[in-house]
Amino acid sequence: LELIVMLTNLEEYSKVKCSKYWPDEVRGARAFGNITVQHVSEKRYSDYIVRELKITKQPTNSEGQPIVENNGVAKRNGDIKSDGESAPTSPREAKDTGESRT
Incomplete structure (x- = not known):
């Protein structure tokens, strides 16, 4: 994962x-x-947040597994993005975004 x-x-x-x-x-x-x-x-954008997490299972996986989490921040009441950055629209785009922005 x-x-x-x-x-x-x-x-x-x-x-x-x-x-x-x-x-x-x-x-x-x-x-x-x-x-x-x-x-x-953690890096915040206008409509999503990219978090880098590390998952470790004790005692077998002492190195840990790096994970990127893209959290879409839902807009309410027709809020408009201000910086032109939009949330990833596919898993591949989300993975690419996480790799290039973290």
């Missing part, structure tokens, strides 16, 4: 849409049993 594309906000109109599995702070870590998710970096 190299890429996660999340197409929704965590919460919308006071309704939980998905669970947050990464730590709040960059360089933070969060454990789920013997699996640890480390928040390596």
Whole structure:
């Protein structure tokens, strides 16, 4: 697994849409049993966020697996992008975007 594309906000109109599995702070870590998710970096764009995460399974995978997560930030009320950057529209484009921007 190299890429996660999340197409929704965590919460919308006071309704939980998905669970947050990464730590709040960059360089933070969060454990789920013997699996640890480390928040390596984050870059914000007008309508999406690219996060670099590192997944480690203890004790067998001590090096960890780097993962890029593209999180589309849903616009409400017809918001218009200001910087001309648009969210990736396919898994391939999302992977390319993550590689070139992180």
